[in-house]
Amino acid sequence: MSALSSQAYKGTRDYYPEDKRVQNYIFAVWRSIAEQYGYEEYGAPTLEPLDIYAAKSGQELANEQTYSFTDRGGRVVAIRPEMTPSVSRMVAARRQELPYPARLYSIANFMRYERPQRGREREFWQLNVDIFGVDDIAAEAEIITMSDAVLKAFGAKDDDFVIKINNRKLINFMMAQYLGLDAVGAQLMVKLFDRKDKISPVDFHDQAREILADDAEEGLQKVDLLLDAKSMADLPAEIRNSSSVVEVQELFTLLERAGVKSAVFDITLMRGLDYYTGTVFEVYDTRPENTRALFGGGRYDGLVGLFGAEPISAVGVAPGGTAIENFLEVHKLVPELVSKTDIYIVVLGDAKRSASKLARDLRDQGVNVELDITDRKLDKQIKTATKKKIPYMLFIGDDEVKTEVYTIKDAFTTTEQKLNFASIVSLIKSKRR
């Protein structure tokens, strides 16, 4: 038999301890912000019936990007490509019992069959934060404030990112009333706006002209006006006076009060998924290395109702691990991360049995101890400890067994000191926050 490949499946990643430390750091920051705002963690299955995505996630995601298959019992299922349908299903299943507003978060993995590229992997991790049961712009304000807080908690500054905000109701008004498009034309134009940063201005105009058909020239002028608008004041009066603008303005007032400085209105922001019904937003890195949206979210009031329950309003956001990691790298915000192991015990001579007992006693005191059980030479044991980036080495040989005083070496400063058991425990505890 020929050897099996040792490579990870295409578009997925193996997280070795040094990679996992970074991921765990990202998860810990996500978790701290979600919990600071009173969100509670939930979990959902990896597999879902495919039709929950077909319903509202959009054709591209459901038909082209899912890992879907028929299980051994004939059910057509998909590895979840996103969390929103799952959490909506869960809320629908306990529509009556849950306390509202329900504030829920999860940290989970997802799969999409896309071409792997920078910031995009076939398997990826996301924080999903959702609030159910608040039919008021205060919900959007909270979710967007949290999005801002997450990036700040990683050490980002206000000008490192921008939060672009729009509203589906405003988009609908713009497409139907302002541009005079029918339902099909409106949908095509939304998709075109959604792709506008990925195609050339010439292509954009050509495709817009095709959608506008009869009134192409007047329509194109109107489209250009929208594209050029830098703020709400630049918009044509017709849009500025539409009723949905009120809730957009209220949102900006709440965000300002909450100290969010990176939010801007952007009439051209569409956000791909079909289930959004009100506010939509996307967060962008201001540095040119990351051109795609870091993450986004919005209001999706109709989704819970698809599962046979009375509809309930919902707003959510979902930052992804890979995009955040790229953001941190570009902005040099990845902290120095060391092993969670405190001490590596290097064993000399016949001290094996005593070393084992020492390790046990230290662990009982809450110290994380790796014990060398290999009977190797001193230099090999030291090499292992160094390679693992463990902060301290403890040396134990016949002398130390007698005196119960051990040599402790700081792996980074290389300074050594001789300490007894109690002092070792104190040293380690003092080094932790």
Add this chain to the structure above:
Amino acid sequence: MSALSSQAYKGTRDYYPEDKRVQNYIFAVWRSIAEQYGYEEYGAPTLEPLDIYAAKSGQELANEQTYSFTDRGGRVVAIRPEMTPSVSRMVAARRQELPYPARLYSIANFMRYERPQRGREREFWQLNVDIFGVDDIAAEAEIITMSDAVLKAFGAKDDDFVIKINNRKLINFMMAQYLGLDAVGAQLMVKLFDRKDKISPVDFHDQAREILADDAEEGLQKVDLLLDAKSMADLPAEIRNSSSVVEVQELFTLLERAGVKSAVFDITLMRGLDYYTGTVFEVYDTRPENTRALFGGGRYDGLVGLFGAEPISAVGVAPGGTAIENFLEVHKLVPELVSKTDIYIVVLGDAKRSASKLARDLRDQGVNVELDITDRKLDKQIKTATKKKIPYMLFIGDDEVKTEVYTIKDAFTTTEQKLNFASIVSLIKSKRR
């Protein structure tokens, strides 16, 4: 369109906040023990090529229980049904660079297409703990000691569980030399022993007779001798004197020194997976409610070598979340778990804006605060806070805005006190460990 089902996919579970708290408690205990012993966390992809299971996991697992399918690029893949092949693949991919002994752990989800029943779900979570590069029984001693430590950390006592230990080399000797079976017969007998607790003694004997064929009666007597052996001393001299017994005895010496009191030798323990090469063990609940093994592990020295790398010795164990949860329930070891949210702010009158600022200031001090943003009546807000099991409610109305002294109510004792900002922060910090 008819409504979508709100049920989770068959054999999988939705973890609502109260379920997720229990799971997180289990994960936290797992993590603390793994890290106390100096193991570092890694992560692996959800999907793997199917053939990594076909190689060594055993036919039943690979052919009948995997969630396998062909991806959009024509690759035959499976949702991982276990972690051992993945972590072995990862070690093989960095065979030269990794520091040894490599001590690795992960907490991850897996899927197997099995009939769902008590303690067994189609999607389940496992702690996987593996040590690579120690060709000595000290590795088994460490892994089994950790298995014991995990159950103790949950509050289990020595007589709540038993760790049954056997050795594949001894099993091979028993099948080939003692029972005189050829390779095919030996494999059938191993599978039969593996099923012995699931079938009746009569069925066991009938099937054993069939495998033994010619020498059935003499063979059956020998088999009965093995089944009746309560300790190593009861075994026939032929087995007791075989060379593999030495390492079994050494293992028991090391376990005794490490304070493991629940370990017993069991010549009838087989452990299903094909990749084990030496020590095998399984942990059983001593209470009759849980008859299946809680979890198990063993030595699998050949697996890394399948991935084109030089072989490296390995020992691992993998406790599962569902089995542990059942164990904790039966032994009444699930602790009282409350929300991670510290305070629910109940907002009265026109205090909305001040309440929002107060929430922000408390969060800046590390307090987890859920703010009511619903403009609902007092009783409805209190009901939500109570249902969520949040330890404290804070009431803010016009008076509190003026005085900056707030009413804090302990949700469990229902005692109230009036506190200023600093005192609230102190109160919350003092309640946390």
